[in-house]
Amino acid sequence: MDGNGAGLRSCQNCKQEFRIEPEDFDFYEKIKVPPPTWCPQCRMIRRFAFTNIWNLYKRSCDKCGKNIISIYSPDKPVIVYCQPCWWADDWDGTEYGLDYDPSRPFFEQVQELSAKAPRSALESAYLTLKNTEYANALGHSKxxxxxxxxxxxxxxxxxxxxxxxxxxxxxxxxxxSELCYEDVGCNKCYRTFFSEECDACNDVWFSRNCTGCTNCFGCVNLRNKNYYIWNEQYTKGEYFKKLFRS
Structure with missing residues (x-):
């Protein structure tokens, strides 16, 4: 660590070393905040703890009064506008602006601004959605x-x-992909079920890391194969007989 505090430090959370560059330390001095004690990865995880994407609540729009779906629960002391109101031209976002006071703590002023400025109920491109009210962070969907x-x-x-x-x-x-169920990380797949990391597969079940495969069951790491069960080749007739036997 050099004279101004820059250099390697140990994260107080995960105990891994991380580096603070001299220009970073100069920035912290400028905005009057102490240098970080957590590494960038742990700080990112901590920020995500304040991000809500998946939880939806019913509350009222603070501008038009309509009942809406929002990522902010009704008990949160924030101003929330429905998306049509938030994107409308009949209010000016700059009227909520605050002048920065260098004599006061930076994050105290951020908190004041956050409490004063309206927030959008959802983070979606609502004009591109149809019959998709109970969702968030999306666009062009139906x-x-x-x-x-x-x-x-x-x-x-x-x-x-x-x-x-x-x-x-x-x-x-x-x-x-289309007609899929319980899949993870699949691309250009059709009728794949309970499978992971598959590409361009059709009628594949309980498989992983397969590409260009059709009619496979319980397979891994196959490429351009047809009629396989547990990575073993079968004829078409044998495949369906074994798969659907009573």
Whole structure:
């Protein structure tokens, strides 16, 4: 550590070393805050603790009074506008601005500004949504329910981190897939179920890390294979007979 406090430090949370550069220390001095005692990773995790994406509540819009769905619970002492009100042109966001006072603590002033400025009830591109009220952090979607961090989805339910998912539910990290259930990290898949990290697969069940596969059950690490069960090759007739035997 050099004379102005910059250098390697030990995170008080995870005990890993992290570096504070001299220019970072100069910035902390400028805004009158102490240097961090937690590493960047732990600080990021702590910030995420104050971020709500998945929990939705019923409350009233503080501008028009309508009942709305919001990421802020009704007991939170914040001003919340429904999305049409928040994006409207009949109010000026600058009227809530505060002049920075260098003689006062920085974060005390941030807290005052946060309590005074209206917040959007949801973080979605609401003009691009249709019949998708119970969702957040998404856009260009239709007939979806409880999906989050998503775009270009249709008839998707109970899922997160999506792009182009259709007619599917209980999925996570999916892209350009259709008729899927309980999948994680799949791309361009059709009728895949209980599978993970699969690409361009059709009619695949309980599989992982398969690419270009069709009619596979309980397989891992296969490429461009058809009619496999537990990574063992079968004929088409044998596959369906074994899979659907009584």
């Amino acid at each position: 007939n979806c329910y409880l999906i989050f961090w998503a775009d270009y989805c249709e008839n998707a339910f109970y899922s997160s981190f999506l792009n182009g998912l259709k007619d599917s539910l209980d999925c996570y990290r999916m892209k350009d």
